[in-house]
Amino acid sequence: AQKITQTQPGMFVQEKEAVTLDCTYDTSDPSYGLFWYKQPSSGEMIFLIYQGSYDQQNATEGRYSLNFQKARKSANLVISASQLGDSAMYFCAMREVRNYQLIWGAGTKLIIKP
Amino acid sequence: SAVISQKPSRDICQRGTSLTIQCQVDSQVTMMFWYRQQPGQSLTLIATANQGSEATYESGFVIDKFPISRPNLTFSTLTVSNMSPEDSSIYLCSVGRGAVNTEAFFGQGTRLTVV
Numbered sequence: 315a316q317k318i319t320q321t322q323p324g325m326f327v328q329e330k331e332a333v334t335l336d337c338t339y340d341t342s343d344p345s346y347g348l349f350w351y352k353q354p355s356s357g358e359m360i361f362l363i364y365q366g367s368y369d370q371q372n373a374t375e376g377r378y379s380l381n382f383q384k385a386r387k388s389a390n391l392v393i394s395a396s397q398l399g400d401s402a403m404y405f406c407a408m409r410e411v412r413n414y415q416l417i418w419g420a421g422t423k424l425i426i427k428p
Numbered sequence: 429s430a431v432i433s434q435k436p437s438r439d440i441c442q443r444g445t446s447l448t449i450q451c452q453v454d455s456q457v458t459m460m461f462w463y464r465q466q467p468g469q470s471l472t473l474i475a476t477a478n479q480g481s482e483a484t485y486e487s488g489f490v491i492d493k494f495p496i497s498r499p500n501l502t503f504s505t506l507t508v509s510n511m512s513p514e515d516s517s518i519y520l521c522s523v524g525r526g527a528v529n530t531e532a533f534f535g536q537g538t539r540l541t542v543v
Contacts, residue, residue: 360534361532361533416532
C-alpha cells in the first residue's frame, strides 16, 4: 500500500500567490516524522520543513508552513507569497520510528508564473 | 547539519562501461544512503552503506550491479556497473542519523546519461 500520496503531479501558480501542496500518509506507527524537500532542476534535494507526529503546533520555516492534520493523516506544505525561484519539484517524505528509511511521495512539479 | 560533496555532478557514459560516484561528508556519520531517481520519478533507495560491513541492498538492486564501498565514516562510493541506457538517472548520496525527527541531507546529485 502506498504510504505517501501526493495527488498533484503539477501545479501552475501566479507569482506572489500562496500555494498549498498536498500530502497524505498512511502509517500505524504512533511515532513518525514528516518532511518536505525541494528539488530544483539542478537535481539537489533541499530540506524545507519537518513535522513530528507528537508536535502540537504546525511547523513553520520562513515562507514555508506545514498544515498538519493528524486525524486526516495529511501534511500539506503551504508556501506564502510564491516567488519565481520556488519553481521546482516538491517531495513529501515520512520516517517511522521502527524504520530508519525515508518513504517518498511521487512529487509535485510546481511552476510559478510571472 | 552536514555538508556533502558528491562527484561527478554529471557524466555521459558509453553503454557497457562503469562509473564510480563519490560522496564525501564533512563530519562522521553512521548511515549513508544511495538513491536512484529515474527521469520524472521519485527517489528509490538503492542501498544503505555501513562502515565496516557490507552494504544493505533494497529489493531489485544487487551488489554486482551497484557495488558500494564505505571505507570510513565520512566517505562512500557507488559504482554503476556495465551500464545500459536504463541506468540513466540522477544518483543521490544522503546522510542522516536515521532518527524519526532528523532530516536527511543530500549531496548535489550525479546526473548520469548512458548512450
